[in-house]
Amino acid sequence: DGHEGERGRDGEVRIIYWQAPSILNPYLSGGTKDIESSSLVIEPLGRYDPDGNPVPFLAQEIPTVGNGGVSEDLTSITWKLKEGLKWSDGTPVTSADVKFTAEYCMDPEGGCAQGAKFDGVTSVEALDDLTIKVTFDQPKPNPYGPFMGGQSPIIQAAQFADCMGARAPECTDANFGPIGTGPFVVTDFKPNDVITMVANENYREAGKPAFASVTFKGGGSAEASGRAVMETGEFDYAWNLQLAPDVIAKMAEGGKGVPVSAFGALVERLEMNLTNPSPDLPPETRATVAEPHPILSDGRVRKALSIAIDRELLVEVGYGDAGRPTCNLVPAPAIYASDNTECLTQDLDGARALLDEAGWTDTDGDGIRDKDGMKLSLLYQTSTNAVRQDFQALIKQSWSEIGVETELRNLDGSVFFGGDPGSPDTFQKFYADVEMYANVFDGTDPQAYLAAYRCGNEPKPDSQWQGENINRFCDPEYDALIDKLATTGDLEERGKIARKMNDMLTKESNTIVPLVDRGRVSGHAVTLGGVRLNVFDSELWNVADWYRKGE
Amino acid sequence: MLDTADAAQPAQTIAEIEGLRVEFQTKDGPVVGVKDVSFNIKSGETVCVVGESGSGKSVSSLSLMRLVEFGGGKIAGGRLLFDRKDHDKVDLADIDPEIMRGIRGNEIGMIFQEPMTALNPVFTVGRQLTEGLRLHRGMSKSQANTRALELMRQVRIPEPERRLKQYPHELSGGMRQRVVIAIALACEPRLLIADEPTTALDVTIQAEILALMDRLKRETGTAVMFITHDMAVVAQMADRVVVMFRGEKVEEGTVEEIFENPQHPYTKSLLAAVPKLGEMTGKEYPEPMVLMNSRNPSAGVPIKGTDEVLLEVKNLTTRFPVKGGFFRRTVANVHAVEDLSFSINKGQTLSLVGESGCGKSTAGRSILRLVEPQAGSIKVGDTDIMALSHKDLRDSRLDMQMIFQDPFASLNPQMQLSDQVAEPIHNFGTLKGAAIQQRVEMLFDRVELPRSFMRRFPHELSGGQRQRVAIARALALNPKLIIADEAVSALDVSVQAQVLNLMMELQSELDLSFLFISHDMAVVERVSHNVGVMYLGRIVEMGPRAAVFENPQHPYTQALMKAVPIADPRKRKDEKDLNFKPIPSPIHGLDYTAEPSVYKEVSPGHQVLLTDSGY
Amino acid sequence: MLTFTIRRLLLSIPTLLFISLIIFLLLQLAPGDPMAQVPLTVPPEVKQKMREALGLGEPIYVQYYKWLIQFFWIEPQVAFDYFFGTEFSEGKQRVISWQWRGPVMDVVVQRLPQTFWVVGMAYVVGVLISIPVGIYSAYRQYSVFDQSGTFITMIGFSVPPFFTGPLLGIIFAVQLGWVPLLYDTTHVVEDWASFKVQFQQMILPVMVLALQTTAQISRYMRASVLDNLNQDYVRTARSKGLSEAVVVMVHVVRNSMIPVITVIALGIPAIFGGAIITEVVFGVSGIGDMFIRALLSNDLPTVQTLAFIFAILIVLFNLIADVLYGVLDPRIRYD
Amino acid sequence: MTETAPDDHFEALRDIEPPKEPRSQWADVWSQFKKHKGALFGGGFLVFITLFVLIGPYIWRVDPQALPKGREMLTLRDVRPIFVALWDFDAKVMWSRPLGTDNLGRDILANIIAGGRASMAVGWAAMVLSLVIGTGIGVMSGYFRKLDFWLMRFTDLVLSLPILPLLLVAVVLFRQPLRSNFGPEMGMFILIVGVIAITSWMQTARIVRGEILALKEREFILAARSIGTSNYKIITRHLLPNVISPIMVSATLGLATAIITESALSFLGFGFPSDFPTWGKLLSDAVPRMTEFPERVLFPGIAISLTVLGVNYLGDGLRDALDPRIRGR
Ligand SMILES: Nc1ncnc2c1ncn2[C@@H]1O[C@H](COP(=O)(O)OP(=O)(O)OP(=O)(O)O)[C@@H](O)[C@H]1O
Ligand SMILES: Nc1ncnc2c1ncn2[C@@H]1O[C@H](COP(=O)(O)OP(=O)(O)OP(=O)(O)O)[C@@H](O)[C@H]1O
């Protein structure tokens, strides 16, 4: 079949994203759809492969302490570009472009969406035409923030020179059609609708890409895009089919396409509020560490709630092949994943026993446990989303069997995740007892992710309710581990520390109750070859290798 | 008129209706519109078909045109023989629709009652006029236009060239009716059917149209079937008369026979009910009519009234603003009522007559302040109506009541009659409890309605009965003054006579005063003590009824008197006598100052306007 | 007539200003945040910076004033520049979307053709079907044709497009495979074959929308013809001996069209609104689809601009309807 | 007609008394209405469906939100409607779940009933509210000349608002505050009813105003004024009863649009919270599984369509029955 051959031999490939890309500059938009669509055109120095391992793209190799690319003190990293790289307009790619990219995103007025990638960067220097050195303000065991992964690709200095800072949004032409090094070149961009591209004549690998053109359609629904690939064959690739497993399975019977799935570290979890969200409290102390939670402060209750849940059933109903039950906050990559399986089997009796032990008993016979005149009743909130509401219903059902009453609440995603300090309904404010959402860390290193649960990092009125320690978790021992991790360069050792931290949050304290390790399901036509679904980087990371299978 | 027809040619029968029966399919089963009617029409003669509303006049004529089918009717029996010009006699009742179309508009023309709606509003007059010509005569556009112009001249429309390009709404009612006549005459039909062609028009215009039709008939020798319910018009127009009653022909004869020697009781009572202009000559006071059945004992007893002044109106002026221009400001005023002064004595009737739009109704409403007058004073007894606050004004309604023209519109269709009659009593709380019911019963008796009607709804009553309910309602509060705005105009003559008699009886019994507004001179003559003739918002002549009717001084009054048709075939009008100017517009710019009305007293109480009235 | 038109045109300016204010204030109350789409991994400080870059911090009246200037002054200049090659708008701040950071109007202009094609075509088809149907059902009132016509239009009236849409999609696109499921906006018609494809992809959305239009307009037409058939002037026309065809098709229809034409004109903006659902169901990337997506991602400038464009369309077509009424009906005289 | 030869002269001129017993207009309306088959069906269906959703929960006592316990879910979910067994012998059907269950094992029949309750409640409430607003504004502006200009400008203005877009915007904006004040269901109900009513009263207002203006010129209103009836009584006794017919017709239209609008909002995902089913929501939730479980789309879809069809036919019949011109025929 068509593995090898000249560039553009396979004609057109049609990709559908039900969330339509609105811009091709990932520095101006954090949306996955935008980052992934732009990855056809612009590339970073290195990417992560489906297993989470770094692979060089524009760089000759991935710098490490071992090969000398990363300084011993972990405060600088030096990248070397491949030789002879050309932009799609034929001009050479130089270290100046890389340096420019950093300046572009680090401009304080630009509102760069990927600013986090450049956290702690003090300088980016072009040592020569091909060498770039990035220096950090402190040791960075994981220095692969800038220029690594789909979020921080290299843009052409010449094209974006006039687009610095506040002027960034004005460069519509550049934002809609960046000149890149990727396999394809934009010919037409219609925001929120369609992108058409043709193969990049100056792409560095001969014979790639196999396709001469791409039609990148945005819009419709996950369902329609699934049908369009697997049932009607109108498209070759459909992104992120967030559909119930039975629906996907049924679509696959159409025979025109197949679903593919892969797992990363995206974990759907329950967060237990360790502080009291009661509306009777004054706003200064409500849901702050000053007021411990009257029910959930007791670890036994949290554990009971955790083991009462039938995670297998949740997966079966909500995700099918696209999910697996997990008890870990960090389920991947392998070296960071703890072998924590205790919660996987539902144990209602155990849960009941735990609650009895904690003093929660049903004294008035209404089926709901109580203690000191207080009912074991919880407010459980999440964002509005079909699967989440199914989960809420199922979990409510399970908890009712152990005598816990649950009130469900779902909030509009834009409000729940919006972070508006004025709104009582953000996930940071946590004006509820339990909340559910999914989160993941960038790339493959969980350091920052785990560091979020530091004492004092919780959202509170002083910090305008910003902060990542949603549960208001506080354990000095845990904080010590955070510091240790930040200075440890050895991978083995890092894994050990991270697993310990993971266990402290989950297994030991049940502060975080992981439910499902959510994979991603996408679909591609049976005739499309070369697809390797990647959850650590853009799904389209290897589009240059895609080809049409002969029938 | 037979004598004017070509004497050499014996009158030939053009249309013969034999035993016509027409049925309508309605939701309550079949309804017979015409039971059994036979008569014929000869060339050059005018056959008038008379009868009250619903007697089947229109249905007969529509059957002749085979247009009843489109209204849901069916010719269930009889023959309609029609003598085609170049062919034999055909029976229109079962002719091929294709041939019928060739006859319609070509050999039989028809004029309809409502000039306001009979023309298609979106096409020019010219287009509607030429349509038939181009169809039946195969004329080219220019030929048809020439002929259309000719027709317009024939019906004496001023500025015919310009009219052809105008739309119907740009013409006055009289002109529109002429256009309809022109359309009917376009192809020189052998038979012209005119279904109440003048009922909706003012007397003056009616006179002109009648004269016009008479002239056209004489000029073209067309046979005319003229439908009307107005005996005066019959007297003016007919050669022969067919009287219809509830779907049947009850009598037929020449016009003289019918008027002078009616046979059928219905014809007799019909004729008795018609007020004839000049009937009251020599009598000082109005008196109820003698109807065929003298159940009314007061008939013929004069109503004198008193000398005590009840209502005094001085310099009443009412104007309506006309908004326009870019900012919707008042750019002009309709001078609906201009410097009007008159008075009414207790127990007497003052009538206001005049053509449509001259401001009669506005005057009546201004007195009750249902529209706000601009200036003037209105005194009822000692109360100055103009000075009253809104609340007191309401109380003043205890003394003044109104009866309206349209008996179908003046009752709330959703309320029971007894409630409607009792409503003023409730409003003012003059009576309480059972007394109200008694009063309502008494009022029903008074207006001669069966008490069983009290629970009915207006749509279950005939027009005359409704008008009696309206009168009962007006009487409920024992008012001193009743303003009757065209109170009998919408009624059939026979019913009209009954209602008029009722009003007069009530007047003599209760000493009521009436402001009687009407455009019908004959009726006015019957009921009034005093008469005011209005023209363009002003009273041009006012005085005791006898003085105004027997000795009209103002040129407008004189013209009006000439125009009124008289229900006597021996007093036919001549077209030559008629001379009317179109009424000028009552709309004047803001800078226009109306002159005060100045009157000359020709005899005691008889005043004639000296100011230029616009006539 | 001219005064009337100008008067109405001028009156529509305060109306539009007021509407724009309403829309603007309504949107300012929005509790949502355009940053909600940004992944949780992005730290708050970065989000804050992004927010400032979007101009979110300014006082309301400044934002409103800016938006007004941009919409009413700068955007027309851009259009002018585009057509005449001038450079009035050079360097001026346009209405910028929060999603794609580009001028909203550019995308609106890009999308209008899709909407016009599908929605416009549906409307034309609907009108072309409904008028004869309306006339004939009125003429043969209570006949089988009328009864069944009434029934079908009733169904068209009653069955919501979000039911027919997916249903027809599944039947014709997925099961039968006769037409594509998703509308391809990039498709260019250049020959017969590509025309066929275009036809296939348009037929479903067009028919679903047209069903609604047909239902409504044919009912209006029927009522209007019925009204006119009972008028006296029809009898006059018949008494002239005109054939039924002329009576109905010339005299009656001409009069009946007067109210219907205005209904048609007034319906145009409404179907842009109604097209939102159809566009979502069939994946037509028109302005309805654009609106929904902007709303879902809290892209206030786009929502605002589109809502306002809808308002302009409504006001404009109201005006057209009024003027048409005057043109068609000689009895109406505006002064 | 039983007319004897009119030899008595007076008899000849007498009015023929109506032979029938007094009948109010409503009796006539009803007899005309009865003849309209579609309207009878429509009205009947509306009554039926209203009773169905009102009484249904007391007869079919399954909690629409109830999930099967634990692992039973796997056997109890995705049950097909019972009639599927007629042609598909292997289908998973259960007598206890006559219309089947959804993907979480919730009973579909119970959900259709509950969904119907919500949809109908929204429809009725929005219709009544919009009628009240519309009639109020229409009467005020038709009757009081001074208010007319401003009220009608206001109406025109609201008419110029892009309704569906604003509806969506409003739902997005006010969803959260109302839900936190009145609870998720009640808050949403108030919001949707309010928003539909606020955006749909204008036609009623215009029609009522037009009717009032015409009625005001009718002589019976003048007559009422001339007998000293107060404004309030004129409005309540003379005007309102006479505009009841256009109001009823717009009521039916309003009910139909309200039901459709609510369903459309739910379909677009702007409606009630997910655990609170309405027909529109059931429909949109079922669309992804349409090929496999067509009944889940068809049941709510047909329920919406039939209800709206019934209401529209009812309106048609009412229009005919209430129009005196047609009724006379
Ligand atoms: N379309 C119709 N459907 C049912 N009945 C009808 C119809 N047209 C006329 N009729 C009935 O036929 C009878 C005769 O009506 P026609 O119109 O001929 O009366 P008319 O003498 O012309 O009265 P008018 O003086 O009021 O014009 C009436 O009883 C009327 O109710
Ligand atoms: N409400 C109004 N607004 C403006 N103009 C009016 C109004 N009412 C009456 N007019 C005008 O005032 C003039 C007099 O009208 P009015 O109704 O008093 O005449 P009328 O003599 O009663 O006529 P008719 O015999 O037709 O009833 C007419 O030109 C009419 O158009």
Ligand SMILES: [Mg+2]
């Ligand atoms: Mg007649």
Ligand SMILES: [Mg+2]
């Ligand atoms: Mg009058």
